[in-house]
Amino acid sequence: MQHQLEAFLRALRAADVRVSPAEAIDAxxxxxxxxxxxxxxxxxALCATLAKSQAEVAAFDRTFETFFARKAFDLPPPPPPEGGESESSPAGGEAPENPLAQALLRxxxxxxxxxxxxxxxRTGVGEIRLSTQRSRMTRRLLDExxxxxxxxxxxxxxxxxETQGLAERLDAGRRALVAEAQKYVERQHELYAAGSGRQLREEMLARKALNAEGGIDPVDMAIMQQLVRKMAKRLADRYSRRRHQARIGHLDVRRTLRKSMGYGGVPFDIVWKSKKIDKPSIVAICDVSKSVAAAAQFLLTFLYSLNEVVDRLDAFAFSGRLIPVDDILDxxxxxxxxxxxxxxxxxxxTDYGKSLEDFCDQHLDRLDRHTTxxxxxxxxxxxxxxxxxxxxxxxxxSRAVIWLNPEPESYWGQGDSVMxxxxxxxxxxxxxxxxAGLERVIEDVLRNYVPH
Known part of the structure; x- marks a missing residue:
């Protein structure tokens, strides 16, 4: 049963239920x-051990019911015995010695x-990853x-x-077996490959241009909103605690001597000096004109999903004039x-000069040497x-000024661009x-980008 448990944990991971090695041991x-x-x-018991949020509990329930489903095969019923017939020698001819054939006939x-x-x-059906593999996996399973x-x-x-009846019964059993194998492979695809398909689509949408001509499809927009929150959560988990970055090559003599006391004064444990990395303060100033409104929406979603790891966030939007949008977003x-x-x-x-004037006249005090x-x-x-x-x-x-432009760099300075x-x-x-580009930039900020 250990193999079954390992397969179930793999199915949970495919369903976005995080299961660490330590949690697998606990399970x-x-x-x-x-x-x-x-x-x-x-x-x-497994749910209490592995699911850590309401969403994971729901995913656990769905995966458990699918993985441990044991529905009876829909096989044609065997005919009632007649005269001296037995289960091993049914009507329509002598039963073959093949174990699979006997199970189908019974x-x-x-x-x-x-x-x-x-x-x-044996055939690795659980390794299915694409819907196009279902037919091939079904045939491999049946051949095995x-x-x-x-x-x-x-x-x-x-x-x-004299064996026509036996042939018909076996053929009916064969068709039923093929149908059950297709259902089985479909369940394996649902368990192990649905997450792969979703991940592939998310990877494609992460590279989709936010200023694409014709806009973003509403279905893709909803998925991309979820993807932004998932990216933000990943970064929040990574940078939620105050961190210290070691300065290799700068010996912390005091702490090294203190640690050496346990070894009779021999400095076995070398301690380097470190600098504290605090949570960043961010001021976001977004153009919400038609050409960049979608990018602004995703950036604000990203930043507002990082409330755990951002010390302070002030958001402003402009087209002709600039206004604070913190209250609206709240x-x-x-x-x-x-x-x-x-x-x-x-x-x-759009008037960038007038927007900068509005910001400096009303909100310049929001900037200091800790603000990006x-x-x-x-x-x-x-x-x-x-x-x-x-x-x-x-x-x-400011500590640092970062400008994100949806247009290629070759367009900067062309026409009315003053980029x-x-x-x-x-x-x-x-x-x-x-x-994907937004995620990289925000991660740089969370690492406390130090300007050159």
């Missing part, structure tokens, strides 16, 4: 205590289930069970008039908040004054028009 110990006899006790579903699960283990021999027996029985989901922001300041002629400023916009100011002096002021007062001029006052200015 094995739990099974040793409660056993397999009481299904409900077995399920509840309608022995228990034996057939055991044979199918054992054949699946001995279906080819059954087909030969059926073909031979049809050649003799009162509404990000999707509805963006619509409300657009209703307030959207559909105006993240701009998101294409830098197209419709030939208005870009107010480079205010951009320089923000640069001087090449703004880039002079940024510690980082880069093209960023995918979720």
């Amino acid at each position: 094995a110990r739990t099974v040793d205590v409660v056993g397999y006899a009481d299904r409900q006790l077995f399920k509840d 309608g022995d579903t228990t034996t057939l289930q055991q044979q199918m699960e054992e054949a699946a283990r 069970m001995g279906l080819a021999e059954i087909e030969k027996i059926i073909a031979g029985a049809r050649l003799k008039p 009162d509404h989901a990000v999707e509805q908040a963006i619509l409300k922001v657009l209703q307030t300041i959207g559909f105006q002629q 400023v993240i701009f998101l916009g294409d830098g197209r100011s419709n030939f208005a004054d870009p107010r480079l002096d205010l951009m320089n002021l923000i640069h001087q007062r 090449d001029r703004y880039a002079r006052y940024c510690h980082v200015a880069k093209t960023c028009n995918t979720l």
